[in-house]
Amino acid sequence: MARSPKDGGAGDEVAVRNLEQLVASREIVVTCGSGGVGKTTSAAAIGAMAAAHLGGKVLVLTVDPAKRLASALGLEAFGNVETRVPPELFAAAGVAPRGELWAAMLDTKESWDGLVRTHAPDIATRDAILANPLYQNITGKFVQSHDYIAMERLYEIHTSGRFDLIVVDTPPTRNAIDFLEAPERMADFFSSRLLRWLIAPYRSRVLTAASKPFYSMADRILGSQFLQDIAEFFILFQTMYDGFVERARAVERTLEDRRTTFVVVSTLESAPVREAEFFIRALRERNFSLGAVVLNKVLPAYLLDDDGAEAARRLSTDPASIAALLPDDLGDPATLARVLREIGDSYLNYRVVAAREAEERAELAGAPDILCAAPFFDSDIHDLGGLLDLGATIWR
Amino acid sequence: MSPSADVPLLDRRLVFVTGKGGVGKTSVAAALGLLAAEHGRRTLVCEVDAKGNLADFFEAAPNRFKPQELAPGLFGMAMNTEESLKEYLSLQLRVPLIARVGPLARSFDFVASAAPGVKEILTVGKLCFEVRERHYDFVVVDAPATGHVVAQLAAPQAIRELVKVGLVRDQTGWMVEMLEDPAVTGTVLVSAPEEMPVTETIELAHRIRAETNVDLSAVIVNKVLPELFGRGEEEIFRALQEPAHAAALSAAVGHAVGPVLEGAQLAVTLRRSRAEHLTRLRAELPQGLPLLYLPYLFSRTHGVRTTRAVAEALSAELGY
Numbered sequence: 001m002a003r004s005p006k007d008g009g010a011g012d013e014v015a016v017r018n019l020e021q022l023v024a025s026r027e028i029v030v031t032c033g034s035g036g037v038g039k040t041t042s043a044a045a046i047g048a049m050a051a052a053h054l055g056g057k058v059l060v061l062t063v064d065p066a067k068r069l070a071s072a073l074g075l076e077a078f079g080n081v082e083t084r085v086p087p088e089l090f091a092a093a094g095v096a097p098r099g100e101l102w103a104a105m106l107d108t109k110e111s112w113d114g115l116v117r118t119h120a121p122d123i124a125t126r127d128a129i130l131a132n133p134l135y136q137n138i139t140g141k142f143v144q145s146h147d148y149i150a151m152e153r154l155y156e157i158h159t160s161g162r163f164d165l166i167v168v169d170t171p172p173t174r175n176a177i178d179f180l181e182a183p184e185r186m187a188d189f190f191s192s193r194l195l196r197w198l199i200a201p202y203r204s205r206v207l208t209a210a211s212k213p214f215y216s217m218a219d220r221i222l223g224s225q226f227l228q229d230i231a232e233f234f235i236l237f238q239t240m241y242d243g244f245v246e247r248a249r250a251v252e253r254t255l256e257d258r259r260t261t262f263v264v265v266s267t268l269e270s271a272p273v274r275e276a277e278f279f280i281r282a283l284r285e286r287n288f289s290l291g292a293v294v295l296n297k298v299l300p301a302y303l304l305d306d307d308g309a310e311a312a313r314r315l316s317t318d319p320a321s322i323a324a325l326l327p328d329d330l331g332d333p334a335t336l337a338r339v340l341r342e343i344g345d346s347y348l349n350y351r352v353v354a355a356r357e358a359e360e361r362a363e364l365a366g367a368p369d370i371l372c373a374a375p376f377f378d379s380d381i382h383d384l385g386g387l388l389d390l391g392a393t394i395w396r
Numbered sequence: 397m398s399p400s401a402d403v404p405l406l407d408r409r410l411v412f413v414t415g416k417g418g419v420g421k422t423s424v425a426a427a428l429g430l431l432a433a434e435h436g437r438r439t440l441v442c443e444v445d446a447k448g449n450l451a452d453f454f455e456a457a458p459n460r461f462k463p464q465e466l467a468p469g470l471f472g473m474a475m476n477t478e479e480s481l482k483e484y485l486s487l488q489l490r491v492p493l494i495a496r497v498g499p500l501a502r503s504f505d506f507v508a509s510a511a512p513g514v515k516e517i518l519t520v521g522k523l524c525f526e527v528r529e530r531h532y533d534f535v536v537v538d539a540p541a542t543g544h545v546v547a548q549l550a551a552p553q554a555i556r557e558l559v560k561v562g563l564v565r566d567q568t569g570w571m572v573e574m575l576e577d578p579a580v581t582g583t584v585l586v587s588a589p590e591e592m593p594v595t596e597t598i599e600l601a602h603r604i605r606a607e608t609n610v611d612l613s614a615v616i617v618n619k620v621l622p623e624l625f626g627r628g629e630e631e632i633f634r635a636l637q638e639p640a641h642a643a644a645l646s647a648a649v650g651h652a653v654g655p656v657l658e659g660a661q662l663a664v665t666l667r668r669s670r671a672e673h674l675t676r677l678r679a680e681l682p683q684g685l686p687l688l689y690l691p692y693l694f695s696r697t698h699g700v701r702t703t704r705a706v707a708e709a710l711s712a713e714l715g716y
Binding site for chain 1: 416417418419449541591592593622624625628629631632633635636641644645646647648649650651652653654655656657658659660662663666694695696697698
């Protein structure tokens with residue numbers, strides 16, 4: 001009896017065999033990995049491939065404060081507002097896309113302002129929050145606020161239904177899972193007793209015997225004006241408490257939903273691989289959907305060729321005898337020998353690195369079924385054509 | 397501000413090492429610390445990133461807040477703002493019951509997660525404290541990647557603007573003085589000859605100059621690939637790639653040289669595309685900023701031997 005795909009595998013998910021099938025079955029793809037592994041580029045490449053081959057409206061949302069996606073997409077700049085990648089760029093790359101590619105970069109401050117406008121109970125509160133010096137500091141400089149606002153913005157765009165697929169590039173946080181826990185931490189924070197405690201005296205002006213030492217110490221350390229600024233800020237913010245916490249929970253649910261999948265990006269250098277393994281574990285522990293691992297800048301397999309290694313060794317150890325066997329028109333024997341040695345040495349050097357990479361790949365623990373490798377590219381990716389070329393190496 | 401070259405890097409007391417992920421920032425910080433320690437300076441390397449792996453470069457157990465000796469005269473610690481606050485409270489406020497500091501510090505850490513600059517000041521404050529108290533001759537900071545370091549370096553000044561009175565304000569004065577003295581404090585940007593690292597290094601260099609008064613001392617370009625061929629040699633390599641010559645070479649060697657020639661071509665291409673980024677880096681960095689180069693290491697592992705190799709290369713570049 002033929003089995004339908006539904007009862008064929010684990011759970012009720014249809015088995016997907018490659019990145020294309022994975023992306024086709026999801027609404028949100030979140031790329032994560034350590035810095036410098038090509039995460040942003042991979043996200044853009046996945047988005048470009050989806051727009052080209054799957055169709056629909058695809059948004060690449062980069063939350064990396066380092067503003068990289070613009071150059072990778074050949075756009076001069078784009079901001080907090082979603083911008084369509086000009087269709088001419090696809091034409092220039094010789095591709096007739098089935099869908100549309102859009103891009104947006106997260107402007108943390110602007111996103112926070114938008115959130116305040118949505119949740120503030122009245123105009124006076126809204127303006128007071130926006131003008132509060134602490135608020136301005138937090139939204140402008142406070143690093144962790146990127147994590148939360150990234151997930152919040154993702155949620156906002158997703159629920160708006162404006163896009164069929166959103167590919168999100170996460171902040172290059174060293175504490176890998178920060179962004180996953182950002183909604184939860186934000187909700188915890190706003191519902192914390194400590195916060196109420198801290199704010200209380202500025203509401204009632206009556207200090208209880210129990211809390212007095214706490215405030216006098218806080219006063220000594222931070223100064224009462226600063227404490228008052230903090231209190232004012234949080235009192236104002238508490239007016240948005242319900243909306244905020246509810247929102248944070250909803251963001252969390254979206255990340256856990258099976259319409260969302262995570263793609264871990266890495267190179268085969270040892271530190272990024274350890275980081276990738278950490279991500280893989282963290283995602284599995286939290287029961288998030290781990291869809292694929294993408295390996296970037298992988299050295300070509302011919303560097304591991306045994307015949308090649310033997311040839312390189314001979315070139316490296318006895319270039320003069322080999323040079324003597326070659327036609328004269330290749331130049332003077334001494335220079336030729338130097339070139340031959342250089343070629344042999346270089347191969348052996350790169351072979352060491354390629355062997356290390358192969359080991360890392362074999363040892364990459366807990367990787368999902370979809371494991372794609374993109375090679376080193378001759379030149380940097382600076383246009384849509386380059387992104388599509390990269391995408392093609394990992395797509396199927 | 398006086399030019400950076402006036403005070404040699406290793407003659408300073410506090411050096412922040414920063415750079416984009418993947419460029420080898422930690423490896424350079426480790427090597428810089430090792431170099432200083434080998435010159436007899438009691439050195440502390442402090443990693444500020446969560447989940448740092450600095451100790452791996454010395455094949456030691458992970459660093460904690462309490463320093464451990466990684467090599468003779470070289471100590472390693474990992475920043476922890478809660479521990480830093482506890483230490484501060486017990487030293488500065490002479491809180492009678494240390495037992496009470498525990499939960500209080502945790503509460504503050506919680507506030508610090510939301511209040512601006514508090515974590516930054518606890519980090520920078522601890523580092524400045526180690527320098528001021530002369531616990532070490534030389535403190536190297538494996539600072540957070542790119543943009544975040546600016547927030548850290550600017551934190552004491554920012555806090556002074558926000559907090560008008562109180563102990564914290566008093567405490568930031570001497571920190572600002574220390575951070576802004578180029579004879580004491582310097583920053584080093586680690587880069588790699590690739591497109592994005594170069595772009596970010598240029599951006600960060602200008603930001604440090606514009607947004608902080610901390611001396612930008614040098615840019616270290618890591619992972620520089622070797623040039624394979626000199627003048628006239630590249631033509632020979634081109635000729636060898638022609639099918640007839642390649643076949644002759646395979647016959648002379650006794651093994652197929654196809655992969656070897658492809659490998660050499662890859663090396664040439666990688667080197668060339670990187671050279672363009674180096675040119676751009678040199679052109680767009682602030683004038684007069686020293687640039688140091690460290691070679692790409694074709695090594696199997698990243699243990700203490702590799703760290704020593706990086707330290708040697710750094711020593712040659714610094715003339716130290």
